[in-house]
Amino acid sequence: MNRKERSELAEWAAVHALKCGADQSDAVVSTGRETEIEVRGGKTDKLAEATRQNLSLTLYVRGRYSSQSTNDLRKRELQAFIRDAVASTSLLSPDPNRMLPDPKFYPKGAPPDLQIRDPKFEAVDPAARIRLAAGAEAAAMGQSGRIISATASYSDSCWETSRCHSTGFSGEREQTDFWISAEVTLEDPAGGRPEDWASAGSRFFSELPSPESVGIEAARRALAKLGQRKIDSGKYVMLVENRAVRRVLSVLTQAMTAQSVNQKSSFLDGMIGKPVASGLLTMTDDPLIPKGFGSRWFDGEGLAAVKRTVIEAGVLQGYYIDTYYGRKMGWDPNSGSVSNLVFKPGERTLEGMIRSVQRGILVNGFIGGNSNPTTGDFSFGIMGGLIENGAVTQAVNEMNITGNAKTLWMNLSEIGSDPYPYSGWRTPSMRFEDVQFSGL
Numbered sequence: 001m002n003r004k005e006r007s008e009l010a011e012w013a014a015v016h017a018l019k020c021g022a023d024q025s026d027a028v029v030s031t032g033r034e035t036e037i038e039v040r041g042g043k044t045d046k047l048a049e050a051t052r053q054n055l056s057l058t059l060y061v062r063g064r065y066s067s068q069s070t071n072d073l074r075k076r077e078l079q080a081f082i083r084d085a086v087a088s089t090s091l092l093s094p095d096p097n098r099m100l101p102d103p104k105f106y107p108k109g110a111p112p113d114l115q116i117r118d119p120k121f122e123a124v125d126p127a128a129r130i131r132l133a134a135g136a137e138a139a140a141m142g143q144s145g146r147i148i149s150a151t152a153s154y155s156d157s158c159w160e161t162s163r164c165h166s167t168g169f170s171g172e173r174e175q176t177d178f179w180i181s182a183e184v185t186l187e188d189p190a191g192g193r194p195e196d197w198a199s200a201g202s203r204f205f206s207e208l209p210s211p212e213s214v215g216i217e218a219a220r221r222a223l224a225k226l227g228q229r230k231i232d233s234g235k236y237v238m239l240v241e242n243r244a245v246r247r248v249l250s251v252l253t254q255a256m257t258a259q260s261v262n263q264k265s266s267f268l269d270g271m272i273g274k275p276v277a278s279g280l281l282t283m284t285d286d287p288l289i290p291k292g293f294g295s296r297w298f299d300g301e302g303l304a305a306v307k308r309t310v311i312e313a314g315v316l317q318g319y320y321i322d323t324y325y326g327r328k329m330g331w332d333p334n335s336g337s338v339s340n341l342v343f344k345p346g347e348r349t350l351e352g353m354i355r356s357v358q359r360g361i362l363v364n365g366f367i368g369g370n371s372n373p374t375t376g377d378f379s380f381g382i383m384g385g386l387i388e389n390g391a392v393t394q395a396v397n398e399m400n401i402t403g404n405a406k407t408l409w410m411n412l413s414e415i416g417s418d419p420y421p422y423s424g425w426r427t428p429s430m431r432f433e434d435v436q437f438s439g440l
Helices: 003-019 075-088 124-140 211-222 242-254 258-262 323-329 349-356 405-410
Strands: 024-039 042-062 064-070 147-165 170-187 193-203 233-242 283-285 309-312 342-343 357-373 375-390 391-404 413-417 430-438
Touching: 003 024, 003 042, 003 075, 003 147, 003 170, 024 124, 042 075, 042 124, 064 075, 064 170, 124 147, 124 170, 124 211, 147 211, 170 211, 193 211, 233 242, 233 349, 242 357, 242 405, 258 323, 349 391, 357 391, 375 405, 391 405, 405 413
Parallel strands: 233 357
Antiparallel strands: 024 042, 024 147, 042 064, 147 170, 170 193, 233 430, 283 309, 283 342, 357 375, 375 391, 391 430, 413 430
């Protein structure tokens, strides 16, 4: 199904819903293709390819609301599907705040070229996909005789979506993703089985890093865990590696939604214009970054994507507000979800930050745990390494960090110059003071 056919079908479905009795409708037609390859022990262990198509329909019927979907895109079958969907929606309890966004919040003008679809996606050689996974696996296995097993994978996807609102908005989104990853398991002389992973991705096939670099990085990370153990409990300087920062940052972002504020489950309620973190933290939500993993012209409701600063020098500037909770709170919507997060960087890489620590713990991963967005309390399992006199001297695991996000983010004392490149959350490494670790 090409773009014209998808767009016409979405418009037809939105209009047909009105003919069946809906007051408003939002139709989304999506088509996609996904490939996944896995190599283990030098052999292709998994080779899967799937194509999908779907129509999602959001209906507003006399104050009632529902979302329904089908993968049968034949118009004859869709007529019955839409008719029944409208009828079933009319039986639900009414909610006056459920409706499509005001058209003034839709994007205007021509969409920017966000460069998130590789025009050569269809030309990728199937044999090249297998070679990439095999290259990562072979590189990982070649790093040490202590490696018991390595599994490497290659995946890609292409999704094309047409959206049509009965209130006048229509938009297209086409995106591709390409990923290489590797997982490594070691034999530890102490009897453990440490393991770790690495992955790298891109919007364009030609911009993927070498598979060997991914396999070598996975092995390096796993080898750094040899001899891991608990150390004494206490308060330490905590360095969090860039790819792991998302876990502690999510305690903040969960509390930054209008939904959380409305439901009285946000420790940031009433904090707009007030400090919520160290003055070092400036965080911008930028949906218009070329090739960004979170880039978009409009969000999942059709709201225009706009760059905005959400925390500036530690001060909260606003919440993530969708249409529904915006209406309930009397606020204009600006999107209820994160796109690309960009941070004001510091001056040092993680290696430079490590050299400045006399005694602390480097956290390069989290295991389990939980957080409470109402209070900000958290408890996370961690893995990483003990830092002594500017160097990592001992791998650590089976330890927890506990505390409250209000204190943790006020104790942010340094931000690195190394934003994580393989996520829409471009988090740099960060240093926090006086973090409570539970171990021996």
